[in-house]
Amino acid sequence: MITSQQDILSQIPKVDRLFEWPDALPLLERFPRPEVLLAVRLTLDRLRESVRSGALTRLPENSAVIAMISAELHRRCAPSLKRLINGSGVVVHTNLGRSPLAHAALQAVNTVSAGYSNLEFNLDTGERGSRYSHVEDLLCELTGSEAALVVNNNAAAVILALSSLAQGRDVIVSRGELVEIGGSFRIPDVMSQSGARLVEVGCTNRTHIRDYLTAITDSTALLLKVHTSNFAIVGFTAEAPLAEMAALGNKAGIPVMLDAGSGCLIDLSPYGIGGEPTVRQQLETGADIVTFSGDKLLGGPQAGILVGKRAVIEPMKRHPLLRALRMDKLNLAALEATLRLYRDQRQALAEIPTLRMLTMSPKELSGRAERLVRYLRRRLPESVALVRHPGESSAGGGSFPLLQLPTTLIEIKIAGTTPSRIEAALRSCAIPVIGRIHRERYLIDVRTIADADFAALLDSLQEAAILLAEK
Ligand SMILES: *Cc1c(COP(=O)(O)O)cnc(C)c1O
Helix, strand or coil: CHHHHHHHHHHCCCHHHHCCCHHHHHHHHHCCHHHHHHHHHHHHHHHHHHHHHCCCCCCCCHHHHHHHHHHHHHHHHCCCCCCCEECCCEEEEHHHCECCCCHHHHHHHHHHHHCCCCCCEECCCCEECCCCHHHHHHHHHHHCCCEEEEECCHHHHHHHHHHHHHCCCEEEEEHHHCCEEECCEEHHHHHHHCCCEEEEECCCCECCHHHHHHHCCCCEEEEEEECCCCCCCCCCCECCCHHHHHHHHHHHCCCEEEEEECCCCCCCHHHCCCCCCCHHHHHHHCCCEEEEECCCCCCCCCCEEEEECHHHHHHHHHCCHHHHHCCCHHHHHHHHHHHHHCCCHHHHHHHCHHHHHHCCCHHHHHHHHHHHHHHHHCCCCCCEEEEEEEEEEEEECCCCCCCCEEEEEEEEEECCCCHHHHHHHHHCCCCCEECEEECCEEEEEHHHCCHHHHHHHHHHHHHHHHHHHHC
16 A cells, blocks of 8 residues: 555656646746746645545546646636625625726726826816815715815724814713724724724713713813614614704804714615615704715715815815825726716616615516526526525615615525535635525525626536536
8 A cells, every 4th residue: 555655656747847748838828937836836745645645546647737737826826806796685795895886987997097187186277286176076066065075984084083173182972882893993992093082971772962961071072973883772772863962062162073884875765775864964964074985875986085064174184194094096086986976866876886786676676586597597507406585685884784675585506515515616616606594595685696797607606516516
């Protein structure tokens, strides 16, 4: 036994001998030499390992060895950040890149970034301009605010606002709103990073306007309300409405800030997504400043948007932190194009993918599921079975934590295997598919699978079926 193992081991070629095989040369033409050498070494090591462990009792054909090296090279040279198919039904999925961009936004990114632009150049005067000018008027028009500013993301917007308004002074926040958004964004930590002192008032479940009133001192700089994005407190609860906070702030001469999290520019209640005032309404209610994300409900690129009173926003434009938090031109181009779509609400609902997915009717979704199943069935092997089930999707992005939107799910069954192996196989495809397992079923939600994804989904299902059959 040992002797025969050593026999096989001695037949495994040395690295430079392998390059004498005719099939190996094309690899050197297609991939960088150091990568090829590494892939060859790794593959030969793996072969030796398999022989020693007894998993391999015969050396594979040369062509099979080349195929292994080629697969290793493709794995190593494929981009790390890549497209995937979101079958989770979570529309604004932070781990999956939040909002897909509208066509107009993609075009703007292309046009602006392929060449030079007037990013900070005033074409009217021929002098230096401001990068913020490209979206400020639009934001004021869409929200009714006096002034606006944009930064890298909403976390940056909150840090900038707190640093500008409350450094070295007190900020009053309800204990029911000391949220952690994930990725280490926690209100108390952000507060201390900004040099502001957190003054907690009320209780986890109940905070009243009198709690804010009694906490106000000479060092109070700001009353802050934070959208409890990703959780809900239910039962015996109370919170001070923004209107009451605004009235109190107004009387005391203290600005009121709302971290709205998702920030909504359109009333979505006709689509069963209710209870969330628009940013315009929040400003009308009396908030001096509202901050929100560009890539959550808004459906644009990563951005942090600040809108509100001129006297509050103007000093932020000269704050030293702004340079470090500033938005880049690609995102700025995408944001401007996305905001322009909001000038016509019907256009925004039709063309911004996030809004489109959130407002699809159950009938439309079941129609899409039917079309997708028909498309796939005609092309997939018999071993793959597809079954439609009613289910629920969620908005995600910390926008409506309790919201469940009726949808149609497609269960994927592959003969002779389990839901968790299907999940793993689809996740490992060239274009990965992300679904979920619920009650021993592997499910994908058609709400987040665009028509443009159908062909890629077919490819991935075929790839997964082959992968699972080999095992
Ligand atoms: C999401 C969120 C943030 C962080 O926004 P980013 O754009 O991800 O930086 C801050 N506050 C609230 C309430 C949020 O929901």
